[in-house]
Amino acid sequence: MKIEVIHTHDNETWELRHLSMGSHTGTHVDAFSHMHEGAENLDEIPLENFCGEAQLVSINQMWPQKIGLFFMEEVGVEEVNRIVASNPKFIGGNITEELExxxxxxxxxxxxxxxxLESLPKESNFMFYGFPLKIQSGDGSPVRAIAIVED
Incomplete structure (x- = not known):
């Protein structure tokens, strides 16, 4: 990522920076088109698909159904059938490129x-928000990922 100062308070009385980065920079979300030609881009996926209940899980446990799943340990393509069977809303964490x-x-x-991820409670639901930037035909986008954890 490159950040360039364009305007400053001293010269223009306001600040402006130019940001230059890839669509998969830092914490980011991947659209289906990222790895599958002709699949949906970010702007074709409903916004509500980028948020919802989630849980930090491990490979060795039973996974909840129909919520987001996050993994701290590396998860490979050998888990794809099990993941798909849990019907997750989204997946995140340490996943291999093949699984992705x-x-x-x-x-x-x-x-x-x-x-x-280590700050999240294990095996306890929380709300997750990871909205992409509004990029037309976007294959991915940096996100500000937020987990709301109840005490």
Missing amino acids: RALLGKKIITYTGLVN
Whole structure:
């Protein structure tokens, strides 16, 4: 990522920066078109698909159904059938490229580059929000990923 200062308070009385980055920079979400030609782009996926209940899980446990799943340990393509069977709203965390490709092909949104997963409660639901930038025909987008955890 490159950040260039364009205007400053001293010279123009206001600040402006020019940002230059890829669509898969840092914490980001992947559209189905990222790895599958002709599949839906970000602007074709309903906004409500980028948020919802989620849980931090491990490979060795039973997974909840129909919510987002996040993994701290690496998860590979050998888990694709089990993941698809849990019908997750989205997946995130330490997933391999092969698993990401398989999930996107099954219309499961993937988040990568997530940080601070260790701060989330294990096996307890929380609300997750990871909205993409409004990029026309976007294959992916940086996100500000937020988890709302109840005490």
